[in-house]
Amino acid sequence: MNRVKETLRGLVQPVLAILIGLLAGAVAILVVGGNVLDTYAEMWKGAFGNFYFFTNTLARSTPIILAGLGVALAFRAGFFNMGAEGQMILGGLSAALTALYLPGPGWFVCIAAIVAGILAGGIWSVFAGWLDARFGMNLLITTLLLNYIAIYFGGYMVSYPFKDRTGSAAMAQTPMIDQAVWLPKLFQGMGLHAGFIIAIVAAILIYWFTHKTVTGYEIRMLGSNPSFATYGGVRRIRMMMLSMVISGGLAGLAGAGEVLGTQYRFLDGSLSSASYAWSGIMATLLARSHPLGTAVAAILLAALQTGAMGMERNTDVPLEVGSVIQAVLTLFVSAQIGYSFLKRRKEKKSNAATV
Amino acid sequence: SKDEQSAQGGESEKSLRMALVLPEKIGVNPFFVQMDEGFKKAGEEFKVDTKTIESTDPAAFEQNLRAAVAENYDLIITATFQAEDALKKVAAENPDKSFAIVDTTVDLPNVRSVGFREYEGAYLLGAAAGLSTKTDKVGMIAAMDVPLIKKYTEGFKAGLESVNPDAEFLVNYVGGFNDVAKAKELALVQFGKGADFIAGASAVGDLGVFEAAKEKGFYTSGQDTDRTVEDPEHIVLSQLKSTDTVAYQTVKDFVEGNFQAGAVNYGLKEDGVGLTFVTRDSESALSDFVGQEVIDKVKAINEDIVSGKIVVKDPLQQ
Amino acid sequence: MLLEMDQITKKYGGFTANRDIRFNLREGEIHALVGENGAGKTTLMRMLYGMEQPTSGTIKVRGREVSFATPSQAMASGIGMVHQHFMLFPSFTVAENIVIGREPAAAGVFDRKQAAAQVNELGRKYGMPVDPWKKVSECPLGLQQRVEILKVLHQGADIIILDEPSAVLTPLEVKELLANMKSLAKLGKTFVLITHKLQEVMDVADRITVLRDGQVTGTLEAKDTNVEELSRLMVGRELVRLNKQPSVPAEAVLQVDGVSLSGAKDRSALKDIHMEVRKGEVVGIAGISGNGQSELIQVIAGLRNADSGRILLSGQDTTNWPVRRIREHGLAHIPEDRYMWGAAKDASVRENGLMGHHHRLQTRGVIKAKAARAMVEGWIKQFSIKTGSAETKAQFLSGGNLQKLIAAREFAQDAPFLIAAEPTRGVDIGAMETIHAELLRKRNEGAGVLLVSSELSEILQLSDRVIVMYEGEIAGELKADEATEEQISLLMAGGKERI
Amino acid sequence: MQQLFDAAMFGSTLRIMTPILLAALGGALCSRVGLFNVGLEGLVLIGAFSAIVGNYLFGNVLLAVLFSIIIVMLFSALFAFISINLKANAIVVGISLNFLATGLTTFALRAIFDVKGAYYDKDMVGLPKWDIPLIKDIPWVGDVISGHSPLVYLGIILVIALQFYLFKSVSGFRLRSVGENPIAAQSIGIKVRGIQYGAVLMCGILCALAGAQLSLGQVTMFTEGMTAGRGFIALVATMLGQANPLGVMGSSVLFGFMEALSIRLQGFSLPTHFTLMLPYILTLVAMFFFKDRTYAQDALKAGGSSR
Ligand SMILES: Nc1ncnc2c1ncn2[C@@H]1O[C@H](COP(=O)(O)OP(=O)(O)OP(=O)(O)O)[C@@H](O)[C@H]1O
């Protein structure tokens, strides 16, 4: 009973935020002279209109879920890891290079490529963790800076040493990965690939890890109160490194999934231009770092994005309405409207009762 | 079934529906702007329902392309190298659909590919610059250090060297397609180093280059459409690329039943690329900086390329 | 009457912190306000200072009824307050801290020279000199206290409220403070002194008001009363001496062998500490906080590394081991600050209770959720911890209930050695008795207990031996049944002789 | 080498530095009142856009800048309201604000000008370039210092003014006290919220100026996402300068200089990817050397309490 009540109370906030977001979107639609209901209907169709669009939405959510999970874990441990983008890029790059140059049967290379992606993302992330732990360099800032370095490094690698010289050779990208190595599509002719299953499994695993295991418990306590964790025997530096590795590894996995499941090569700029990492951060914020919630929020954000694409295809309302809604709802989700509102009501009631 | 529905829902005669699915936002990129214009113009002329769909990133593009298939357009046109991967997948999965792609080649039985040889136009521009420069220093502000852009930088360089081997060629990269402030800053730097002609090849960034030219009084050139009209005093040349013609022609061919798969290639010879004043006249007056004499020389070079006497190397085929 | 508070009631939701309080001040007196933790002393004074508004009741200053919406308004009526926790800006200078809010300025430019001059003048006038240019973070606590008082004086206050000013001071500093108060009172200033130290009250106060459970239980002239009467009024009954059997100490469970630790500003926090705790005894560490007790605990518990010396736990050298190894080797620890060290506020009661047990309650890295829940729910019953459920967040527990949870968790560690630091801070009488009884039970079961407390009475009640710390050193050691408050106080104040 | 460090290079350092400096000063003010503003990037973007809108509406640069200031102040007030009144985590609000700015400017570009990607009008007049009378004739110095937009000079003046304000004036002293210990400040009757609002709004003004410098000073147009990460760099400059105007100036100069240098280095046969990377690597190195923890810790504090 109490649990249900607390879960409900936890939901007030996001629901209110979503409402405010939709309201802001409605204003934007009205500004450009659209019909709010029709436009939202088109948006709904674009995201969930039929099975095809639904899988589209899930496909887009895949990297967002994974990047978001990574960020969520870091947040849980108390570290503001803003480096998902760079970690994702290096993960994607490493996965592509492994997939291209490692000999062996397809399934084996595919797994190796995923592992390589996870490792690259993890190492890049733990590097920032190390700078913080060892030299006291603020993690929030270093991870931001490391993003730029990763972006340019990835760009260099595919513009020069590993550039695709086959075909028109006009893009900064690696050659196409052999078909045997691809992550399989889940349905013929649709974008959704096995990466989505990996993402959902990852969400469940991370939930299980943080909520059920000893290490997850230690990580969460570290994030809640580092002194308390230290007092209870948690090794802060070790747990920080661990959570940063997993966090970056998940972002790397997100990049690897996009490379092996959607693009079949590493294409310069393709991961950053889609803002997967930032959407992942938003999903985490929406879900207050809960792993399963992050997955749900990621699907919601992906739906907003694919819905906005559908809306733009079929109405004159520009796509950006989607990002306005997204931004407004994250803006308000951490605001304590719901809570303080409820509390004030409660207080009034009890005052009335006692006076 | 959806096909039938739309057929029934239309007028008595079934009107064709075509989609132009672009891998980027149109923005102020003249390449896409023109193409969209040509596409829409053909749509009006031939009574075709046209729909232009823009995309924000590669994954979104693939989704849009698939959505266009799902929404059952009769012909789907797309463009640029960025569309290549996705089109290969989607077109192969939908062999009964017709596709066209502009600016690159996709070798599939249901895809018509239209390519350009921009480096030929760039060669002419480079030659014109080499003949016009007074300081023997010319520059180019390119968008990014990526292979695609080499079609511009390398062609330009070859043209420059062919007429003026002493000229120094400065090239700087903005590192993006939208950073006008940085493009301008780079142009100012090249001007500071003594360049009197600085070509813009940085997409939106060109606006920054033009502004720098206006401010400092050097000469510059634009891309794709005749940009000289914007500021004839400083934007003295423009390298042309007729994406509008190509889009128009593709729609026309489809309506008239002449649509064939396979690759077509547009260069100077086919009038798909060119240079203002040389291959095409301009509304604006020719700047004294270039002068008719230079134009005449470049016209001669153009003829040599058209006739095959000069072969401009494709920088991507090294 | 200078000030009258009449029929003051303050409610927080359903909870009444102050009920129908009548409190008044005469000009130039020192008026002590005493009462147990949570009796409502601070609440009453916060209302006087405009930080809270009474639910009902009136306040009159010099006969005129006032109501303060903000501290500034109270200040304007000549009321100043020195808070329980200092309200200072550590990186600002002494002068800046004193004049803030009333800065001398010309055309909006802060005249720091003028400020320093004012501070010097103020210090001279009231006999409390300070160096105006020194950074507050570099001042010892006694000086910071003085800065707080000077700040209030600079604001022009005639009524000065001091909320537990002596809790963090050394005896010498306390003495100075009391002397200063007396001389200021002679100059016409009026004081409200909140304190738990009844001896201080007897030393300086003219009148005393006692609060219990938010109500006044008496206002007395100091000369007509004594410490015993005051404590009875505070607690509501005679304090019973705990039924403590004589201890049967066995072998040493903790040996501290020449441990030293350097502190801030080249002062050493611990200097060559030698001590031991045997199985079956409670060793109390007395001392004014800030004399190295915290550091000693932290070094023993592995939260800080000693610079030199050895620590043996059950005969094993555990110096500078990681916390977890020390704990697993046999250490339980009730930390001194429950919010900083003892709990994670936004985690649930169950999760807070699991800490330290989580390596035990697991199979292959997975926590045994059922067992963990049963364990915590057992404590909730045993210690009657008031909580919604085991899933309630710790931040919703009252301080005392959280303290009970922490104590229960550490009692359950099943370790031969327990550190209990301020185990009953902010805890009500009932819970205090439970915790005290548990501590003794632990001792009787043969564990060694190291009790650190700033409450002398607690130390005297529970300990078999008392160690007094002063400035990072052991100032003396006494047998509990022979020790008197006077002896301990003397040692706490730095009186060196061994008894 | 000579060619590398010519006058033009220092001139570009000044130009590149200005938007970063202005935004970073705003960031410093926020951080001085205990709010760590990650939303600088978004505020500057909105500033750049609304400056162009203002110019389009009024055809006057001064009014355009004023218009931009008003609009950005509205958004910074939103930041203040959500993080102060609704007690949301300031970092989260800042991140969302960045998203909002990207979406909203692109959207408004289409809604107001009916264009995509960029708004450009060749008749639009940007901020003037001021030639400083005497200085402009001094050979090398003139080339560096003279001929910039008024906002470049304003930026430098503001550094001095803010330094003076924060450390010499009474009101600046109180502002700092709010960041140092808000509870203590409250206890002596300082209006903590009011001061926080003031600082955030001031930050809005500075970001508006930074944006105007980008869209009306550096160039005269608006392009989508034209801040291109400058706001994040400003954030780094705030931290590196420890929220001290002079320190912020130092780190902004460092960053402007690195960027100008990286442009020069493109001439040498280093791949541009590495020259573009250089400023970020050097910032990391600089962070390594200047790490007074006080303000870093503020950020951590703000970050730590987000869940
Ligand atoms: N803002 C508040 N909301 C709810 N309860 C409060 C609030 N402030 C104080 N209380 C409660 O009012 C009671 C009296 O608190 P107060 O701080 O006045 O005690 P005190 O006598 O000063 O105690 P101590 O000796 O520990 O300082 C306590 O139970 C406290 O929890």
Ligand SMILES: Nc1ncnc2c1ncn2[C@@H]1O[C@H](COP(=O)(O)OP(=O)(O)OP(=O)(O)O)[C@@H](O)[C@H]1O
């Ligand atoms: N500032 C505050 N705002 C809201 N609620 C508060 C505040 N301070 C205390 N409370 C609530 O008031 C109640 C009493 O708190 P407090 O810790 O003072 O209890 P207490 O009376 O001292 O109890 P105990 O005797 O167990 O220590 C708790 O439920 C606590 O959560």
Ligand SMILES: [Mg+2]
């Ligand atoms: Mg109190």
Ligand SMILES: [Mg+2]
């Ligand atoms: Mg209490």
